[in-house]
Amino acid sequence: MTDGTSLETYPIHLGLGAKAEPQPAFPRDEGAMEWYADYARRNEADGFDGRLVSSYTFTESWPMWEMHPNGSEVVICTAGRMTLHQELADGTARTVTLEPGRYAVNPAGAWHTADIEGEAAAVFITSGIGTQHRPR
Numbered sequence: 001m002t003d004g005t006s007l008e009t010y011p012i013h014l015g016l017g018a019k020a021e022p023q024p025a026f027p028r029d030e031g032a033m034e035w036y037a038d039y040a041r042r043n044e045a046d047g048f049d050g051r052l053v054s055s056y057t058f059t060e061s062w063p064m065w066e067m068h069p070n071g072s073e074v075v076i077c078t079a080g081r082m083t084l085h086q087e088l089a090d091g092t093a094r095t096v097t098l099e100p101g102r103y104a105v106n107p108a109g110a111w112h113t114a115d116i117e118g119e120a121a122a123v124f125i126t127s128g129i130g131t132q133h134r135p136r
Contacts, residue, residue, distance in 0.1 A: 007123065011054035013039070014125075015046040026054070040129055052128045057121040058082070058114070065113045065134045071127025073106040080120030087111040098122070 013021045027035055043050045048070045077098035084096045089109035096104040106112045
């Protein structure tokens with residue numbers, strides 16, 4: 001029996017024509033932002049319909065806000081507990097607490113960040129083209 005590939009190490013791109021393409025190893029250091037830029041270049045032909053599927057384990061709250069202007073993001077908690085904070089495009093705010101098996105959707109244009117209690121893990125399905133960041 002062969003072990004599967006780690007989603008935390010090798011995210012997957014879901015593209016046009018129902019393709020699923022493993023991506024190069026994701027760096028857990030200062031090279032992360034360059035990895036995202038390279039991802040966008042590698043998959044630009046899929047435009048806004050492409051999706052990045054990734055998984056992360058967190059031991060602390062996110063240090064920044066992010067926003068995906070061109071599509072929704074699904075956040076699926078797989079371990080622990082995380083509190084997702086959203087600032088929606090219409091100016092309203094909401095907070096969603098996720099535990100294993102629960103999910104939330106960050107609508108296109110919603111700024112979001114998360115607080116982590118202890119350790120938590122999640123799977124993300126993201127329309128990443130044009131993602132923006134701002135300090136928390």
